Amino acid sequence: MRPVAEHAAVVAALLGPTGTESVALADARGRVLAADLTSPVALPPFANSAMDGYAVRAADLVGTPVTLPVVEDVPAGRVDGPPLAPGTVHRIMTGAPLPEGADAVVQVEWTDGGLPGATVTIERAVGSGQSVRTAGDDVVAGQVVLTAGTVLGAAQIGLAAAVGAPELSVHRRPRVLVLSTGSELVAPGEPLRHGQIHESNGPMLAAAVDDAGGVSRLLRFVPDDVGEFLTTLDAALAEPTDLVVTSGGVSAGAYEVVKDAFSRRGIEFTKVAMQPGMPQGAGRYRADGATGDPGADVAVVTLPGNPVSSLVSFEVFVRPALRRAAGHPEPDRPRVRARVSEDLHSPAGRRQFRRGRLDAVTGTVAPVGGAGSHLLAALAQADCLLVVPAEVTEVAAGSDVEVWLLDTP
Numbered sequence: 587m588r589p590v591a592e593h594a595a596v597v598a599a600l601l602g603p604t605g606t607e608s609v610a611l612a613d614a615r616g617r618v619l620a621a622d623l624t625s626p627v628a629l630p631p632f633a634n635s636a637m638d639g640y641a642v643r644a645a646d647l648v649g650t651p652v653t654l655p656v657v658e659d660v661p662a663g664r665v666d667g668p669p670l671a672p673g674t675v676h677r678i679m680t681g682a683p684l685p686e687g688a689d690a691v692v693q694v695e696w697t698d699g700g701l702p703g704a705t706v707t708i709e710r711a712v713g714s715g716q717s718v719r720t721a722g723d724d725v726v727a728g729q730v731v732l733t734a735g736t737v738l739g740a741a742q743i744g745l746a747a748a749v750g751a752p753e754l755s756v757h758r759r760p761r762v763l764v765l766s767t768g769s770e771l772v773a774p775g776e777p778l779r780h781g782q783i784h785e786s787n788g789p790m791l792a793a794a795v796d797d798a799g800g801v802s803r804l805l806r807f808v809p810d811d812v813g814e815f816l817t818t819l820d821a822a823l824a825e826p827t828d829l830v831v832t833s834g835g836v837s838a839g840a841y842e843v844v845k846d847a848f849s850r851r852g853i854e855f856t857k858v859a860m861q862p863g864m865p866q867g868a869g870r871y872r873a874d875g876a877t878g879d880p881g882a883d884v885a886v887v888t889l890p891g892n893p894v895s896s897l898v899s900f901e902v903f904v905r906p907a908l909r910r911a912a913g914h915p916e917p918d919r920p921r922v923r924a925r926v927s928e929d930l931h932s933p934a935g936r937r938q939f940r941r942g943r944l945d946a947v948t949g950t951v952a953p954v955g956g957a958g959s960h961l962l963a964a965l966a967q968a969d970c971l972l973v974v975p976a977e978v979t980e981v982a983a984g985s986d987v988e989v990w991l992l993d994t995p
């Protein structure tokens with residue numbers, strides 16, 4: 587059997603970097619920045635008030651209380667910049683530019699609130715610089731504020747907007763076609779006859795693709811019919827696609843549609859030393875009718891049909907490959923170690939991925955559900971995967987195990 591790391595490398599090698607594109611800030615969340623972002627402006631761009639109050643010369647406030655004329659009103663957004671003459675003050679609001687000649691702001695609570703055109707009595711003296719935010723405090727003009735490879739979240743998008751960038755150069759998201767196979771499948775919402783089940787891998791894998799930073803396109807599932815499988819796939823590949831992910835039809839049965847369709851078409855099928863997720867396939871496929879352009883080849887990963895096998899092998903092989911292709915600085919799930927709450931048994935020679943729930947406070951991880959790869963309800967309860975190395979068959983309760991943290995919505 588092929589070691590997990592070796593198959594992961596085979597899958598990763600199928601996907602090159604996706605290239606870059608420009609996106610509006612509104613579409614940038616979760617994307618990976620492709621180029622350093624340099625600020626053309628300082629932040630703040632000008633010295634401004636940190637408080638609602640009065641712009642003053644600190645030197646005018648010796649011997650408080652003092653009463654001074656209030657000459658101008660300077661709300662935030664006033665752009666004509668009236669200077670401050672000695673022995674006077676301007677009323678000023680938070681974020682308004684500090685007038686030339688002023689060196690401090692007295693907050694309104696320390697005054698009688700005198701209006702422009704009248705006087706104000708100031709109760710407390712302030713030092714030079716009090717309640718003033720100086721230009722360039724946060725960012726100087728020409729500074730790199732976000733480096734290539736940064737994953738864009740709320741704060742990073744806010745910063746990009748603040749330095750005046752309406753759009754950002756990001757790595758393009760990989761486009762992934764998801765196709766499930768199985769003659770037993772019916773769409774959710776349709777009644778089941780004996781022997782039929784609702785198709786669940788398609789929506790699950792499409793969600794996993796999007797979650798990994800890809801753009802999924804979910805095709806309607808196909809029965810165990812090689813002709814129908816290839817016709818459906820070839821038609822869908824008329825649209826640009828970076829990766830095809832199939833589920834089902836790859837093990838040892840008499841009707842293995844994916845294996846039958848692909849084994850002479852460039853996809854290699856193999857057994858990977860893991861549980862669940864043993865039967866796997868990967869390679870490059872050229873759609874029938876495609877031109878001689880070598881770019882017409884598309885990467886293919888064929889996942890096993892058992893729902894838990896499908897999602898676990900997506901986690902192990904596809905998710906990191908998609909994230910790496912999209913320039914993500916951390917393609918893998920965060921990994922920690924935790925004490926397992928009960929004994930585990932794992933088959934010899936296969937790395938086992940059990941589903942678990944982690945108590946981060948006590949550092950304990952509890953398996954949810956058994957090892958069976960049909961136990962989708964337990965998978966839906968899990969927030970992590972517990973990893974038992976291939977050479978280990980027994981893990982005693984209380985032992986340390988590796989844990990991969992999954993996202994919990």
Ligand SMILES: Nc1nc2c(c(=O)[nH]1)N[C@H]1C(S)=C(S)[C@@H](COP(=O)(O)OP(=O)(O)OC[C@H]3O[C@@H](n4cnc5c(N)ncnc54)[C@H](O)[C@@H]3O)O[C@H]1N2
Binds near residue numbers: 766771865892
């Ligand atoms: N003789 C052997 N039998 C099996 C072997 C083996 O080595 N020798 N491997 C087993 C393992 S391990 C796995 S995993 C499965 C993988 O089988 P396939 O990838 O061929 O998947 P199917 O047979 O099509 O389906 C397996 C299982 O999953 C259900 N399924 C399939 N697709 C969906 C879907 N889209 N939504 C929901 N459920 C789905 C399907 O009904 C089956 O119950 O093979 C073992 N057998």
Ligand code: MOO
Binds near residue numbers: 860862
């Ligand atoms: O590989 Mo299968 O997933 O063990 O059930």
